Amino acid sequence: MDILTIAIAKGRLGKKGLELFKDTEYEIIMEEDSRKLVYNNANKKINFIFVKPCDVVTYVEKGVADLGIVGKDTILEDNKDIYEVLDLGFGKCRFVVAGFEDQNLVKKNEVLTIATNYPSYVESVFKDRGQLVEIIKLGGAVELAPLMGLSEVIVDIVETGNTLRDNGLVVLEELDTISARLIVNKASYRFKYSEIKKIEKVLGGV
Numbered sequence: 625m626d627i628l629t630i631a632i633a634k635g636r637l638g639k640k641g642l643e644l645f646k647d648t649e650y651e652i653i654m655e656e657d658s659r660k661l662v663y664n665n666a667n668k669k670i671n672f673i674f675v676k677p678c679d680v681v682t683y684v685e686k687g688v689a690d691l692g693i694v695g696k697d698t699i700l701e702d703n704k705d706i707y708e709v710l711d712l713g714f715g716k717c718r719f720v721v722a723g724f725e726d727q728n729l730v731k732k733n734e735v736l737t738i739a740t741n742y743p744s745y746v747e748s749v750f751k752d753r754g755q756l757v758e759i760i761k762l763g764g765a766v767e768l769a770p771l772m773g774l775s776e777v778i779v780d781i782v783e784t785g786n787t788l789r790d791n792g793l794v795v796l797e798e799l800d801t802i803s804a805r806l807i808v809n810k811a812s813y814r815f816k817y818s819e820i821k822k823i824e825k826v827l828g829g830v
């Protein structure tokens with residue numbers, strides 16, 4: 625029987641992702657306060673590797689991991705050659721354009737400035753509608769950009785809306801709904817099909 629490797633994002637998605645395996649044959653026991661990045665489960669059915677959210681798709685596309693758990697936002701940004709097989713139903717949020725209340729998103733023959741952590745995604749969205757844009761890539765706290773005059777609008781994730789509200793910003797347009805997804809390497813899906821289907825069943829039944 626083939627052993628599977630699954631890449632899990634550290635941080636908020638990782639914790640929930642691991643919970644899905646609890647009380648199943650794939651469960652692992654993590655060492656408290658350990659910085660260990662690879663775990664085998666007791667009966668060696670599966671290896672878990674812990675990587676940055678943005679690296680999950682890379683590990684899966686390259687085949688180092690057979691499976692991964694990652695947000696749809698990362699999948700949309702990276703546009704990698706993988707299968708997305710399951711919506712895991714947690715990590716729900718939305719991709720939105722946000723800014724000050726009266727900001728116009730259509731600027732004919734003029735550039736709209738957009739701060740974001742998701743430059744490729746933003747480029748494809750605005751290219752499709754023919755709007756000229758200048759994209760300013762930020763690593764976080766993107767909501768600050770319009771407040772400081774760095775950009776007119778932002779494209780970011782919104783969950784509760786608290787961060788926008790606390791900074792005087794509003795949703796100007798809803799773009800996509802986001803949640804955690806199970807992704808699979810294309811060759812693994814072919815050659816380890818039955819093992820992967822078993823995992824899908826375990827996770828899909830939660």
Ligand SMILES: Nc1ncnc2c1ncn2[C@@H]1O[C@H](COP(=O)(O)OP(=O)(O)OP(=O)(O)O)[C@@H](O)[C@H]1O
Binds near residue numbers: 677695783802
């Ligand atoms: N406010 C939120 N509500 C729900 N899900 C979110 C929220 N923010 C992020 N996510 C989801 O969780 C994923 C990981 O986010 P997290 O904040 O843990 O890492 P990150 O800050 O994007 O990564 P890094 O560790 O590289 O800085 C995101 O890609 C998204 O799918």
Ligand SMILES: O=P(O)(O)OC[C@H]1O[C@H](OP(=O)(O)OP(=O)(O)O)[C@H](O)[C@@H]1O
Binds near residue numbers: 763767782784
């Ligand atoms: O609508 P809300 O519930 O307020 O959530 C939205 C916030 O959550 C995410 O930030 P995160 O906490 O990951 O911090 P960072 O991206 O600024 O590092 C996202 O980038 C928003 O800033």
